[in-house]
Structure formats: structure tokens, C-alpha cells
Amino acid sequence: MVGEATKLRSEDLNFCFEKMMMVGGGDKGGVKMEGLVITEWKDIPMELLLRIVSLVDDRTVIMASGVCSGWRDAVCLGLTHLSLSWCKKNMNNLVLSLAPKFTKLQTLVLRQDQPQLEDNAVEAIANSCHDLQDLDLSKSFKLSDRSLYALARGCPSLVKLNISGCTSFSDHGLAHLASCCRKLKILNLCGCVKAATDFALQAIGRYCSELQSLNLGWCENVGDAGVMSLAHGCPDLRSLDLCGCVYITDDSVITLAYRCLHLRSLGLYYCRNITDRAMYSLAQSRVKNRSETFQSVKGRYDEEGLRSLNISQCTALTPPAVQALCDTFPALHTCSGRHSLVMSGCLNLTSVHCACAIQAHRTPSSIPHSAH
Numbered sequence: 001m002v003g004e005a006t007k008l009r010s011e012d013l014n015f016c017f018e019k020m021m022m023v024g025g026g027d028k029g030g031v032k033m034e035g036l037v038i039t040e041w042k043d044i045p046m047e048l049l050l051r052i053v054s055l056v057d058d059r060t061v062i063m064a065s066g067v068c069s070g071w072r073d074a075v076c077l078g079l080t081h082l083s084l085s086w087c088k089k090n091m092n093n094l095v096l097s098l099a100p101k102f103t104k105l106q107t108l109v110l111r112q113d114q115p116q117l118e119d120n121a122v123e124a125i126a127n128s129c130h131d132l133q134d135l136d137l138s139k140s141f142k143l144s145d146r147s148l149y150a151l152a153r154g155c156p157s158l159v160k161l162n163i164s165g166c167t168s169f170s171d172h173g174l175a176h177l178a179s180c181c182r183k184l185k186i187l188n189l190c191g192c193v194k195a196a197t198d199f200a201l202q203a204i205g206r207y208c209s210e211l212q213s214l215n216l217g218w219c220e221n222v223g224d225a226g227v228m229s230l231a232h233g234c235p236d237l238r239s240l241d242l243c244g245c246v247y248i249t250d251d252s253v254i255t256l257a258y259r260c261l262h263l264r265s266l267g268l269y270y271c272r273n274i275t276d277r278a279m280y281s282l283a284q285s286r287v288k289n290r291s292e293t294f295q296s297v298k299g300r301y302d303e304e305g306l307r308s309l310n311i312s313q314c315t316a317l318t319p320p321a322v323q324a325l326c327d328t329f330p331a332l333h334t335c336s337g338r339h340s341l342v343m344s345g346c347l348n349l350t351s352v353h354c355a356c357a358i359q360a361h362r363t364p365s366s367i368p369h370s371a372h
Helices: 002-020 046-055 058-064 069-078 091-098 119-128 145-154 171-180 198-207 224-233 250-259 276-303 319-328 355-360
Strands: 031-033 036-038 081-083 107-109 134-136 160-162 186-188 213-215 239-241 265-267 308-310
Touching: 046 058, 046 069, 058 069, 058 081, 091 119, 119 145, 145 171, 171 198, 198 224, 224 250, 250 276, 276 319
Parallel strands: 081 107, 107 134, 134 160, 160 186, 186 213, 213 239, 239 265, 265 308
Antiparallel strands: 031 036
8 A cells, every 4th residue: 555655646746747847837727736736836845846856957956946935945955966067157156156055965066167166165065065975176276275174174074076187276285185084985186286295195095094096197296105105094995096197116006906905997107117016016916815805705706806907108017017917817908899908108018918809819720620
């Protein structure tokens, strides 16, 4: 009976929604639903309003919140995910007006093509949206450390933060954020040259032990001290992009190999100080930890280990070392359409192939024929 009642309730909502979408709400008598006659938009029940909110785009949701107090309350109650990426101008003023109303937000995307956001908008978010878990502020060139300090104070539950391209943040601001937002699991710092330094990474390693994904692409001030701190403090790291971090050496990769046993994706593009020593360490760490890993995950062992590696422009590497790595991690592919081992720019590595690529290149004559 409970299931039937729920089904009827859903059907009533669907019927009412369809009728309300008609011009004038359908019949002159309005729409009847469980004894309730809806003759005006303001009469729509909260559940139906939430249904409408879930079906329309974010721009329409914002417009709906201004219809009347009932609609505003419904939107504020039901809205947990919002993207304002469509806003090409006046995003700052829009955020200032919306943040105090949409206090239940858990995900907020403020990605911009042109920099619009200013610190006062982020401060408004931090002052009102204390449940925020996922925030995208990428390409917000105008933001300063004021924004990071505000988020550290008002949004301690952040799990995912994208501040890629925010070039004005400092490493002290980022370190303070890390000390307060200790639930961070996904952090994108690509291009944050001033913020992503060894000092900031040491703070992240100290406070953000749950971190699983970190993008440090083109953060030229990152060195071995910072990466090694991450490796020691963030053992659950799954994905790390160090592309363009020109100062790191084998020491960083070796520490990652032996401390971050769940590492699946590693980007080393243009890290020209990386040598065979790092490749052999990655391979040896898998062999060394195989027994322990097998005992803990049993049948999942084949899912463990590197699944994506970018060593493009790492010109110091030689074929034997990279082939040993490829042989150790069967998920690293060089074959067409599955390039999870990327080696562009390394002309000396053309002889490196994964097992399935070698199988594909076997000649028909080398395949034994069964007797007729």
C-alpha cells in the first residue's frame, strides 16, 4: 500500500505539473490535487515547486526565486547545486544578491571566461553557505588572499576546490586554507604559481590527510620538499599532476612510489630531471608491496597500481626502465586508442610497448595453425 500511495502521489505531481505548464493553468476552475485547487502560481505546493526546480536550468531557478516569497523559500530549501558559469557579466553582483538566500548550497560553480568575481562575493558565500562542499573559482584572476581566509573561516566542510588559474593567491593564504579545510579530497591548483610552493604543500601534507587528487600543473615553484611532504601526509593520494614542475627530481617520485600505494595517475610532463631511477622505483614499489596489497584486497589486486602516466618530454629516460614499468603495470597502454602511457617528445622510447600492442603487431605467420 505504501508503494501504491507513493506512486499515486508522484502521478498527482506529474499531472499537476503538466496542467500548470498550460496557458492559464488549464481549466478556469484551476488544477485540483488532493482536494486542493490551484488557481494561481503562488498556490503551488512546496513539493511541486521543488519538482519544478529540479527540472529547469539554473538561470530559470534564479528567476523563479524572485516570483514571490513562497517560491523563494522553496528554492532556498531545495537548491543544493548551482552553476553560474552562464553569467557573462555582473556575476559578482549576482553572487552578492544570491548568497544570503541560497544557504543550503553544497555545490557552486563560478567558472568564468573573463574575470568577474571579487573578494566581497566570495566573502558573501563564506558568510552564508556553510554547507558548501564543492566550489569552482577557476580563472578568478581578481581574487586575493581575502577570499582564501574567508573560505577557511566559513566553509570548513569543503571537499572539492578548484582555484586553477587564480594567480593572485599566495602560499600563506593557501596554507591557512589547508589548516582549516581538512576534509579536502580534490584540489586543483593548476597555474597557481604564487600559491603552490613547498611551504603551502607542506601545510597541505600536514593538515589534509584525506586528499586524493591534486593538480599542480605548471606550478614552477614546486620542488622535492613540497612533493615529499605530500607523499608522507596524504597516503590516499590517487591522482597527482606535476606537469611543468621543472624542479622536481627522482626523489619526489621515489617517495610517492613507496608512500602513496593507491596512486593511479601521475603526470610528469616536461619534468626533465626525472631519470630511470624514478621509473625503476615505481616498478619495484609494486613488487615490494604486492604481498601486503594482495592480502588486503585479494581479488582487487589487478585494479591496483598506475593506470595513467605522462612522461612526455622526460628525455633522460631510457627504454629498459620505461619498459620495466610498462610490464609491471598492465593498465599502462601504448596501443592505439588507449594511450594511458604518454611519451610524446621522447623519440628514444619508441621501442617501448605494452603487451596488447605487441600482440596486435604479431604477424600472421607467427601464429600457429591448428591441424586440419
